[in-house]
Amino acid sequence: MSPRRSATPRFSIVTPVYDPPIDVLKECIESVLAQDFQDWELIMVDDFSTQAAVPTVIGHYAQQDPRITLIERDVNGHIVAASNDGVDAARGEFIALLDHDDLLVPHALSRVVEAIDRHDDVDYLYTDEDKVTADGTTYGAFAKPDWSPERLRGQMYTSHLSVLRTSLVREVGGFREGFEGSQDHDLVLRVTERARRVVHVPEVLYHWRAVEGSTAVDIEAKPYAETAGIRAVQEHLDRVGIDAEAGPGAEPGRYVVRRRLAPERTVSVVIPTAGQSALVRGRRAVLVVEAVRSLLERTDHDRVEVVVVHDTPTPPAVLDELRAIARERLVLVPFDRPFNFSEKVNVGVCHASGDRLVFLNDDIEAISQGWLEQLVAPLDEPDVGLTGAKLYFGDQTVQHAGHAYYNAGYHHPFKFWTRDEVGPFGELVVNREVTGVTAACAAMRRDTFFAIGGFSETLPGNFNDVDLCYKVRAAGLRTLFIATSELHHYESQTREARVQEWERLAVVSRWGVPDEDAFTPRAVAMPNLRRIQQLPDELFSQP
Amino acid sequence: MTQDATPPTGDGSELERLREEVAEARHHLLTVQDHIVGLEAENGRLNRDLIRVTAELRQLRKRVKNLTGQRDDLRTKLQDVRTRLERNRARVAQLEGSRSGGGPSLARRAARRVRSALR
The missing domain is CATH 3.90.550.10 (Spore Coat Polysaccharide Biosynthesis Protein SpsA; Chain A)
Structure with a gap:
């Protein structure tokens, strides 16, 4: 027919x-x-x-x-x-x-x-x-x-x-x-x-x-497309009422959206710490002191409060140094109970006064100027519930660029890519929706945090951030990875996270077994396999 | 901005005590809310699992019904074939019986004829 x-x-x-x-x-x-x-x-x-x-x-x-x-x-x-x-x-x-x-x-x-x-x-x-x-x-x-x-x-x-x-x-x-x-x-x-x-x-x-x-x-074949693309994004931002500036990205076809944080926003940065020291770039330093120093140096936002939840054995000299750096912006909250990351952050939030919350590990150092503004400003959009930063190890390789939950596990895709790499399809240089972000550096609205019950204290060590991200999604809110908010995370590259099976089961009992990630599918998220496949064959041939 | 939350001494202690109480109440609220959200999540997950398992059960029941039907059909066919086989065997036996006294069997006679034709 x-x-x-x-x-x-x-x-x-x-x-x-x-x-x-x-x-x-x-x-x-x-x-x-x-x-x-x-x-x-x-x-x-x-x-x-x-x-x-x-x-x-x-x-x-x-x-x-x-x-x-x-x-x-x-x-x-x-x-x-x-x-x-x-x-x-x-x-x-x-x-x-x-x-x-x-x-x-x-x-x-x-x-x-x-x-x-x-x-x-x-x-x-x-x-x-x-x-x-x-x-x-x-x-x-x-x-x-x-x-x-x-x-x-x-x-x-x-x-x-x-x-x-x-x-x-x-x-x-x-x-x-x-x-x-x-x-x-x-x-x-x-x-x-x-x-x-x-x-x-x-x-x-x-x-x-x-x-x-x-x-x-x-991707550079049509240079005129770049200018048109930036203009298209800028006009879109203006239409939907996002106070931001669109600009060229890390490569043609990618754009950077730099939001402006409203000056009246009050931001509380909550840092749990035990006041430890470590070698940072060959120098012994008190981690929380360096974290507070860098976070304040690299933000131009005035209304920032730093809530440090410190174990009671934290040396007084460390607290004095924090007072000297943050002055009236500092809130010190003593914590004398057994280690529980979730509880520590929750207690910190309960002492915080800001309408925007930033969770920060003490082994963090802010790199990019305006990291806080970029991280916090997207929360002005009512359907954005959580934002997470881009974190690097001390050697400039990627430690975190969003979570992906698939194959019955919770993953950090793109770990060990270098800072100058754009990632597959621009994953590392473009702000984007993700299923989850690490709590080592993340931001939320205060009302969202209380509505979802904060961090689950039944998960003291691992997966408390995974659970938090699931909660955000269950509340119908988006989670964003913010590539323009860059920080160092001096977590050991070789540290084996001691994950207990009960911790994984606690998350699974609430949220089920993850199969495929909605935003970073496993085909994109398994870069090591992909990179090996892209290496020239002669590397594998016998001499 | 808030103040140092380390318990102070002196005139501000009452204010600090109240602040601490508020913080504790907030903390209590958080843990209760987490418990509620967790229960709702688990409830949702169990419901989803139940729906999935029910759907799988429905499919499997359907499949069992189909297979049972196919099995019954095949049993009927098998029974029919067996009946016909029995009937045919009986018929063969009957034919062979009727010829047993009257010379060689049909097969033997056919073979003999072929051999003679080939000579």
Whole structure:
């Protein structure tokens, strides 16, 4: 039976076309024709290609299949104009964006339909993607996080395949002139501001063509996209009322969002300590003293209170030194009960007066100027419940960049990556939603802390932060990893955490066994295996 | 900003005592709230487990029902085949019995004919 053209198809696949290699263009169209879901239309907008063969080939396919439409522009208008012509012509309930040299997997649309049918209020869907070479080899699969609005501010991570409700695309005015190169990022930011629901389909359904000059191969191929991207993010921040400045990130395609902390916010930094000393960069130092000194030096925020919960054997000289550094900002809380990290922090919070709380281990040293402002400011968004900083060992390797809970365990992905590395898909340099963060440096609103019952004192040593993060999520709040808040954490790199089985079971009895992480899937979170796989083969060959 | 929480002596002691009481009350509130949140979480987890196990049980019951049906069908078929086999065996025995006094069996006669044709 020959395919029929529906009056209102489920999908309008919009493809702006400009001078692609003909064989690649054909493969692209064939990948649409091969869909096992049939209710679609393909709108190909030829943006005045110089090769006459381009519209001829599309026209040929359009003659064969009534679901394919060719729109020929009279002038070259660049991708925004061409895409908007496609949007104007779309009759489908959803618009799927497909580049002229990329490929859909045969069950792409049927998988998306399944997701739409599960949530009838979905306005935007995105899927995982990989790259495909000229010979059809696929590589670089990107297992994306579930809906992660903070990450979208730092990079256009949803990218391909993006499927948007047509009415909403029109409501926000389609693609915008002046955002060429980042027009899809700008559109998705505007659509998701109004979307009732955003759904991630965790399966590679799109092959992004890696050819010379494409951003799939070289992220710096379109330098103009960077400026447009920063502007798109900045305008988004302004629209949603976040007081922040967008700027260039660690590499092209990544953006840094630097929030401003309202001066009236009162912040209490709670530090449990026993007043120990340790060698720090070859010098013996009292850890808590260095922590307090650096945290105050590297913040410009005035209304900071430092609550030090100290074991009663803490030497008086240490307390005197703390008084000298923090002066009227210091609150000393003696603690004379057996070791219980959770209890110690809870007691500290009960003596704190700030409306924002920062939990800080005493073996921490702040590195980045404004670390506190960056960590605390996102808590002004009502649905952000917890933020965590980026921590390094003394040798500048990563100690913490967010937790990931999967495979029946609780993990620190990206441990031992170096400070200058951006991580897979920018994980280390972009602020993003995570399942959990370490309590070695984390921040919460005071009301949230009391609403969820603080740290569980049934977990005195391990996993109290994991439990806290689960509580935050159960309260319907987001947890953010803040890459711009950087600190040293002088925890021993070789220390084996002595985890008791009962501790793990205590967490599991509350929250269940973790299977797959929603924000850092195991495919992304197991970097050591990935890095070994990327090493050149000759390293493993016999001499 | 708050003050040094180390218990002082002198005129401020009453104020400090009250502050300490407030802190203790807050702490009590926290531990009770943690207990409640923990119970709710465990309750939720048990409910989820129950729903999952119930769904699995339903599926397994369905599968058992299907397999039982298949088994019963196969038993009926087997019984039918056995009955036919018995009937056919009886028939063969009957035929062979009727021929036992009247010369060689059909197979033997066929073999003999083939051999003669090949000579």
